[in-house]
Amino acid sequence: MPASSSKxxxxxxxxxxxxxxxLISALGIWVVFFGVWVFASSxxxxxxxxxxxxxxxxxxxxxxxxxxxxxxxVLISISRxxxxxxxxxxxxxxxxVLMGSFPAIEAIFSPFVSAxxxxxxxxxxxxxxxxxxxxxxxxxxxxxxxxxxxxxxLIMDHTKNVREELVETALTLGAGRGTVxxxxxxxxxxxxxxxxxxxxxxxxxxxxxxxxxxASTTGIGAMMMRARRFLNTDEILSGIIVIGVLGLGFxxxxxxxxxxxxxxxxxxx
Amino acid sequence: MTVxxxxxxxxxxxxxxxxxxxxxxAVKDINFAVERNSICVLLGPxxxxxxxxxxxxAGLETPTSGEIVIGGRTVDGxxxxxxxxxxxxxxxxxxxxxxxxxxxxxxxGVAPAERHERAEHFINLVGLxxxxxxxxxxxxxxxxQRVAIARTLANDPEVLLxxxxxxxxxxxxxxxxxxxxxxxxxxxxxxMVIVTHDLEEAIFLADKIVFLSSxxxxxxxxxxxxxxxxxxxxxxxxxxxxxxYAELESKLMHLxxxxxxxxx
Ligand SMILES: Nc1ncnc2c1ncn2[C@@H]1O[C@H](COP(=O)(O)OP(=O)(O)OP(=O)(O)O)[C@@H](O)[C@H]1O
Ligand SMILES: [Mg+2]
Numbered sequence: 001m002p003a004s005s006s007k008x009x010x011x012x013x014x015x016x017x018x019x020x021x022x023l024i025s026a027l028g029i030w031v032v033f034f035g036v037w038v039f040a041s042s043x044x045x046x047x048x049x050x051x052x053x054x055x056x057x058x059x060x061x062x063x064x065x066x067x068x069x070x071x072x073x074v075l076i077s078i079s080r081x082x083x084x085x086x087x088x089x090x091x092x093x094x095x096x097v098l099m100g101s102f103p104a105i106e107a108i109f110s111p112f113v114s115a116x117x118x119x120x121x122x123x124x125x126x127x128x129x130x131x132x133x134x135x136x137x138x139x140x141x142x143x144x145x146x147x148x149x150x151x152x153x154l155i156m157d158h159t160k161n162v163r164e165e166l167v168e169t170a171l172t173l174g175a176g177r178g179t180v181x182x183x184x185x186x187x188x189x190x191x192x193x194x195x196x197x198x199x200x201x202x203x204x205x206x207x208x209x210x211x212x213x214x215a216s217t218t219g220i221g222a223m224m225m226r227a228r229r230f231l232n233t234d235e236i237l238s239g240i241i242v243i244g245v246l247g248l249g250f251x252x253x254x255x256x257x258x259x260x261x262x263x264x265x266x267x268x269x
Numbered sequence: 270m271t272v273x274x275x276x277x278x279x280x281x282x283x284x285x286x287x288x289x290x291x292x293x294x295a296v297k298d299i300n301f302a303v304e305r306n307s308i309c310v311l312l313g314p315x316x317x318x319x320x321x322x323x324x325x326x327a328g329l330e331t332p333t334s335g336e337i338v339i340g341g342r343t344v345d346g347x348x349x350x351x352x353x354x355x356x357x358x359x360x361x362x363x364x365x366x367x368x369x370x371x372x373x374x375x376x377x378g379v380a381p382a383e384r385h386e387r388a389e390h391f392i393n394l395v396g397l398x399x400x401x402x403x404x405x406x407x408x409x410x411x412x413x414q415r416v417a418i419a420r421t422l423a424n425d426p427e428v429l430l431x432x433x434x435x436x437x438x439x440x441x442x443x444x445x446x447x448x449x450x451x452x453x454x455x456x457x458x459x460x461m462v463i464v465t466h467d468l469e470e471a472i473f474l475a476d477k478i479v480f481l482s483s484x485x486x487x488x489x490x491x492x493x494x495x496x497x498x499x500x501x502x503x504x505x506x507x508x509x510x511x512x513x514y515a516e517l518e519s520k521l522m523h524l525x526x527x528x529x530x531x532x533x
Contacts, residue, residue, distance in 0.1 A: 166361070168329055168353065169353065169355065170372075171347040172347045172353040173372060173376065173424050174349025187361070188363070190363075262363070263404075264406055
């Protein structure tokens with residue numbers, strides 16, 4: 001740490017930290033985490049069968065990808081998430097925007113959507129398996145059910161928050177209802193929709209793992225359940241790490257998309 | 270009624286339903302006319318119904334009884350013939366200044382060549398030539414309000430309605446904007462209805478002041494600033510020094526006081 005900060009306290013109320021400091025802090029916490037892990041497993045503090053050392057987990061991850069075709073499982077998982085999520089978004093975005101724009105449409109769908117939100121998606125797994133068998137359909141259906149109702153509600157609420165003055169301005173410029181929705185409300189709410197999608201994508205990953213653990217022979221979750229049978233804890237931990245890295249990757253991708261698509265939000269004063 | 274009225278307010282009453290069978294009468298039996306190419310200022314204490322009247326002119330609110338007539342037609346909902354500028358910023362943040370100003374023309378099907386030309390003209394008129402390709406978030410409050418004014422004017426409305434358009438601006442910017450409005454009115458011959466509760470602003474801008482009393486809002490007096498001799502004065506510093514300015518200001522102050530007491 002540089003000695004320049006002799007006067008200013010380390011903890012400053014609501015003062016943003018420098019890039020350098022945030023990088024060091026972020027790395028620091030991970031170094032501590034892995035330090036404890038290495039220490040605990042190498043000194044025998046924990047049972048090595050249940051908690052393998054990190055270096056072994058990373059070796060296994062490498063092994064899985066390059067020796068045992070784990071990449072295809074990962075690809076299957078990714079395509080399930082993207083496929084189901086795209087379908088959910090394709091329904092939720094237009095419906096949410098329309099519900100947020102027209103109270104008459106909200107009055108129709110809102111009671112229905114709210115009710116479904118309180119039903120935990122995994123409780124549908126048994127019936128989905130009976131309806132759709134063991135193919136891709138029940139997994140996609142679970143992900144779809146798991147995210148769509150939250151997505152609709154979030155998007156509807158964001159749409160309602162579009163300021164009334166913007167709508168009224170468009171009306172006094174001669175816009176009809178359709179034009180107001182398409183050219184004012186939708187572009188105004190689009191940044192918030194992107195944020196909502198980003199948040200719900202994380203939830204989609206959660207349901208994916210549930211689906212694959214409960215009822216699948218392919219995908220990351222299925223690999224982890226197979227590993228459990230042979231007590232391969234290192235493989236299970238590999239699966240967890242891969243899921244985490246994928247989740248983080250998609251999150252960063254969405255963040256980048258947000259910055260790229262909405263440059264006008266950046267220099268706000 | 271006068272032949273050259275751009276806008277006529279005929280016996281307007283507006284009551285708001287507060288639910289549970291209760292209602293509040295915001296304005297009652299309002300009658301006045303806005304002459305073509307004139308600047309009409311609605312002045313009155315807070316809550317007297319200025320915004321309500323303006324919103325009814327815009328068609329954003331429906332009168333409980335009476336009618337508003339523009340160019341021989343009764344107002345029935347919002348339309349491009351009555352452009353409105355709000356106190357809050359209404360710039361479309363996702364569009365550049367130029368695209369903001371083109372917005373109305375685009376949705377109304379004005380051909381691209383004419384659209385670009387008109388946008389250019391009005392952007393320059395409000396002094397934003399250098400910022401045509403900036404986003405609204407990169408502009409100051411006063412500049413954003415100019416975007417809103419240019420956007421409305423470029424859409425060629427018969428009447429420009431403004432509800433405390435400079436209320437959120439600092440004193441100096443507000444002053445500049447008031448002078449800009451006189452300049453715009455002279456150059457475009459647009460009929461304007463401006464709501465304010467700022468006495469100075471009212472006196473400087475108005476060809477006619479419609480003073481409203483409150484609870485419920487009624488027209489208390491129509492005042493034509495006589496000291497202007499029927500001519501607009503583009504320089505505010507000069508206007509305040511003219512004979513009769515101070516007199517009118519104290520008269521309006523007196524009216525405001527009277528109304529203020531009425532509320533207590
Ligand atoms: N949507 C509404 N619902 C109920 N009452 C309303 C509504 N809009 C206005 N009013 C009432 O009508 C009256 C006039 O309101 P209005 O906003 O027109 O006043 P104003 O002269 O513009 O005041 P200000 O100078 O503070 O903006 C007020 O008593 C207000 O409470
Ligand atoms: Mg008002």
